[in-house]
Amino acid sequence: MNQSWDDDELEAVFKAARENPPQMDGVALDRMRTAALAEQARLQWERRAITPRFWDEIRDIFVKPVPVLGSALAACCGVWLALYPAEFLPDIAMGLSGMTDQSTVFYALYEELEVNEVTP
Amino acid sequence: MSETMQRRQDAQWLEAFCQGDKNAALHLTSVYGPKAYAQAFRRLANAGEAEEVAQEALLKLWKVAPEWQAEKAQISTWLYRVVENLCTDILRKRRGSIVGLDAVAEPPDLSATSLDQIQTKGRVAALYAAMRQLPDAQREAIEMRHLEGFSNTEIAKATGQTVRAVESLTARAKRKLASLLMPKKEALGYEDESELG
Numbered sequence: 001m002n003q004s005w006d007d008d009e010l011e012a013v014f015k016a017a018r019e020n021p022p023q024m025d026g027v028a029l030d031r032m033r034t035a036a037l038a039e040q041a042r043l044q045w046e047r048r049a050i051t052p053r054f055w056d057e058i059r060d061i062f063v064k065p066v067p068v069l070g071s072a073l074a075a076c077c078g079v080w081l082a083l084y085p086a087e088f089l090p091d092i093a094m095g096l097s098g099m100t101d102q103s104t105v106f107y108a109l110y111e112e113l114e115v116n117e118v119t120p
Numbered sequence: 121m122s123e124t125m126q127r128r129q130d131a132q133w134l135e136a137f138c139q140g141d142k143n144a145a146l147h148l149t150s151v152y153g154p155k156a157y158a159q160a161f162r163r164l165a166n167a168g169e170a171e172e173v174a175q176e177a178l179l180k181l182w183k184v185a186p187e188w189q190a191e192k193a194q195i196s197t198w199l200y201r202v203v204e205n206l207c208t209d210i211l212r213k214r215r216g217s218i219v220g221l222d223a224v225a226e227p228p229d230l231s232a233t234s235l236d237q238i239q240t241k242g243r244v245a246a247l248y249a250a251m252r253q254l255p256d257a258q259r260e261a262i263e264m265r266h267l268e269g270f271s272n273t274e275i276a277k278a279t280g281q282t283v284r285a286v287e288s289l290t291a292r293a294k295r296k297l298a299s300l301l302m303p304k305k306e307a308l309g310y311e312d313e314s315e316l317g
Contacts, residue, residue: 005298009310013301014266017244021267022161024154028171032153032178036145039182044140 123194123274131190138186152195153178155268156203162248162263163207173206197278200264239309246308250300258293265290 136144156177160170180202181195251259260279264270265286272290276283301308 005301005305007294010294010298010301011266013243013247016240017247017267018269020240020244021154021158022167022170024157024174025167025171028157028174029150029153032175033146033149035175036149036178036182037142039179040137040140040142040145043138043182043186047138 123271126196127190127194130195131188134181134185134188134195137182148181148195149178152181152199155196156199159200159203159263159268160207162251162267163204164210165248165252169210173203173210176206177202193278194274196268197270197274200268201278204260243308246301246304247297250297253300254293254296258289258296261286261289262293262297 133144133148137148153174156174157170160173160177161167164170164173177199181199251263254262257279261275264275264278265272270278272283272286275281275286279286281289
């Protein structure tokens with residue numbers, strides 16, 4: 001008896017496998033059909049409720065202005081930096097530190113008020 | 121049917137599905153559901169898991185249906201890949217857990233009365249078991265070529281390989297299968313050369 005497998009023998013097994021594929025349970029196939037119809041109905045509902053135009057409108061409101069506003073803001077900053085003399089830049093820094101001083105003053109006032117509340 | 125025609129037809133069915141044609145939903149499920157199940161069963165050897173995989177694969181198909189592009193894929197090759205990935209996920213999970221009774225391969229259904237049918241089932245089961253021992257690339261190539269009936273070109277496109285690589289993988293897979301099945305030859309009823317044909 002020949003113990004090795006030649007191409008014909010393998011092909012015969014493949015043929016048997018093709019002709020006898022694993023059979024799906026009929027109930028499972030029904031479940032699949034039901035799921036397919038449900039998914040189709042959901043898709044239909046979605047298409048009716050949310051039309052492509054709806055998405056276009058959303059995009060017009062929120063997405064489209066973003067690059068325009070961003071560019072405008074960047075241009076303003078550029079112009080401001082170009083026109084503002086460099087010698088004033090230390091003043092801006094002073095202004096910022098002044099803000100810090102102000103907050104220190106407010107805190108001192110607040111503390112004083114608190115003390116006054118305790119000892120009227 | 122040529123590949124291009126098949127793609128066009130697939131796209132038409134999916135378009136009909138999206139338009140709400142119930143026949144399209146039923147047709148696509150009846151054609152591709154059992155195919156997905158068979159593929160998953162061959163890989164997982166478990167009916168319950170194979171059903172889940174087939175169900176999930178079809179759900180994925182319904183989800184992509186509105187954006188389906190006919191020129192990119194045909195349903196069968198797309199679905200093959202999805203089922204393959206879902207099966208890989210399940211096998212990965214299985215490796216990390218104790219194998220339960222549900223995960224054990226079901227014995228062949230011996231309700232068939234004739235000896236021929238029992239023998240055929242035995243041979244097919246032995247083939248599936250041997251295929252599960254092949255490296256993934258070889259198993260995919262041989263499964264797509266000899267069980268799903270794809271051409272080498274279609275397999276090459278679906279797996280992202282060259283046609284020559286697919287041919288080589290198929291040839292190697294066949295040799296490996298032959299060696300894996302060799303010890304079972306007698307048990308599978310190949311006693312007489314004249315029986316084959």
